[in-house]
Amino acid sequence: MELKIIKTTEPRKRPTGPLGFGKYFTDHMFVMEYENGEWGNARIQPYQNFSLQPACSVFHYGQACFEGTKAYKNKQGEIRLFRTVDNLNRMNDSADRICIPKFDVDFVLDAIKKLILLDEDWIPTEPGTSLYLRPAMMGCEDALGVHAAKKYILFVILSPVGAYYANGLAPVKLYVEEKYVRAARGGTGHHKVVGNYAASLKAGEEAKKIGYDQVMWLDAIKHRYVEEVGAMNIFFVVDGKVLTPALLGSILPGITRRSVIQLLKDKGIPVEETEVDIEMIAQAAENGKLTEVFGTGTAAVISPVGAFRLRDKEYVVNGGEMGPIAKLMYDTLTKIQVGELPDPHGWVTRIK
Numbered sequence: 542m543e544l545k546i547i548k549t550t551e552p553r554k555r556p557t558g559p560l561g562f563g564k565y566f567t568d569h570m571f572v573m574e575y576e577n578g579e580w581g582n583a584r585i586q587p588y589q590n591f592s593l594q595p596a597c598s599v600f601h602y603g604q605a606c607f608e609g610t611k612a613y614k615n616k617q618g619e620i621r622l623f624r625t626v627d628n629l630n631r632m633n634d635s636a637d638r639i640c641i642p643k644f645d646v647d648f649v650l651d652a653i654k655k656l657i658l659l660d661e662d663w664i665p666t667e668p669g670t671s672l673y674l675r676p677a678m679m680g681c682e683d684a685l686g687v688h689a690a691k692k693y694i695l696f697v698i699l700s701p702v703g704a705y706y707a708n709g710l711a712p713v714k715l716y717v718e719e720k721y722v723r724a725a726r727g728g729t730g731h732h733k734v735v736g737n738y739a740a741s742l743k744a745g746e747e748a749k750k751i752g753y754d755q756v757m758w759l760d761a762i763k764h765r766y767v768e769e770v771g772a773m774n775i776f777f778v779v780d781g782k783v784l785t786p787a788l789l790g791s792i793l794p795g796i797t798r799r800s801v802i803q804l805l806k807d808k809g810i811p812v813e814e815t816e817v818d819i820e821m822i823a824q825a826a827e828n829g830k831l832t833e834v835f836g837t838g839t840a841a842v843i844s845p846v847g848a849f850r851l852r853d854k855e856y857v858v859n860g861g862e863m864g865p866i867a868k869l870m871y872d873t874l875t876k877i878q879v880g881e882l883p884d885p886h887g888w889v890t891r892i893k
């Protein structure tokens with residue numbers, strides 16, 4: 542397939558001051574379309590609006606999925622993608638779950654590299670900043686009726702970002718959610734499908750109203766086994782051992798999660814993927830055996846948890862501070878990403 546490149550004639554102003562997360566977008570985007578049974582019309586073009594009919598299927602039935610991955614530019618001027626090929630493979634898995642036709646990962650990865658190089662001077666270089674890549678796919682058939690669309694759009698936009706949370710690595714407070722559920726086995730929780738996020742908003746808003754940053758999700762049946770936190774995977778350190786919920790069909794298989802499990806193994810820190818009972822965690826917090834809790838995800842990398850509330854009781858973790866294992870994981874991962882530590886597992890793709 543051919544890749545057309547249409548350069549902008551009106552480059553926009555670069556952001557000045559703090560970047561925040563997902564507020565600014567670079568000059569160009571990648572787009573391709575699926576029609577008559579194949580992907581085509583691949584192009585890099587100026588960042589611009591889509592023109593879609595009100596009948597466009599994604600507005601009605603939510604047949605869409607997305608990814609989030611990052612590129613880093615270091616002091617030497619290298620540009621480095623972190624595990625982006627894993628994200629593209631996961632997007633194909635998500636697509637398949639909602640009947641969107643798969644795409645050629647090598648082709649899209651190559652287009653992403655060209656897109657980043659074209660918008661290279663948008664990549665921030667301050668510590669903690671990066672270029673966030675947002676690939677997404679959606680059904681765009683102009684017809685009502687619940688069925689898989691016959692037409693699709695795949696696009697990738699780029700956003701220079703700072704820290705995900707306004708206060709950086711400050712520990713977050715979680716509300717253990719016992720009423721709403723995020724996902725059930727057999728549903729779409731295992732995939733980055735857009736409806737999952739709409740379904741999660743209400744719980745998040747209610748938790749915020751009573752002073753919590755995010756929700757800790759429990760399993761859909763017993764409301765007892767921990768699944769995830771907001772849109773991150775979660776790790777607990779109990780009695781010197783790191784525990785994280787096993788992927789049993791309703792949890793998003795995070796790439797940061799997988800990287801952290803590997804790094805813990807590399808460092809000889811015991812780690813187990815298992816069922817994590819929230820009552821056991823509360824008890825461990827009570828008797829001092831729960832020493833750390835942290836979330837993992839591309840956007841925040843590592844997010845320490847300073848406290849969680851289960852029913853009427855709030856449990857403080859590690860005095861409300863980031864713990865040593867979370868810190869070690871944050872430092873190791875971010876240094877591999879920018880090239881300050883070796884990359885023994887081949888996670889980084891240098892594009893410059």
Ligand SMILES: *Cc1c(COP(=O)(O)O)cnc(C)c1O
Pocket residue numbers: 609733769771772773774793794795796797798837838839840
């Ligand atoms: C994206 C996401 C994660 C984290 O996945 P990463 O690949 O580490 O970014 C975890 N949970 C949910 C629900 C997510 O959407």
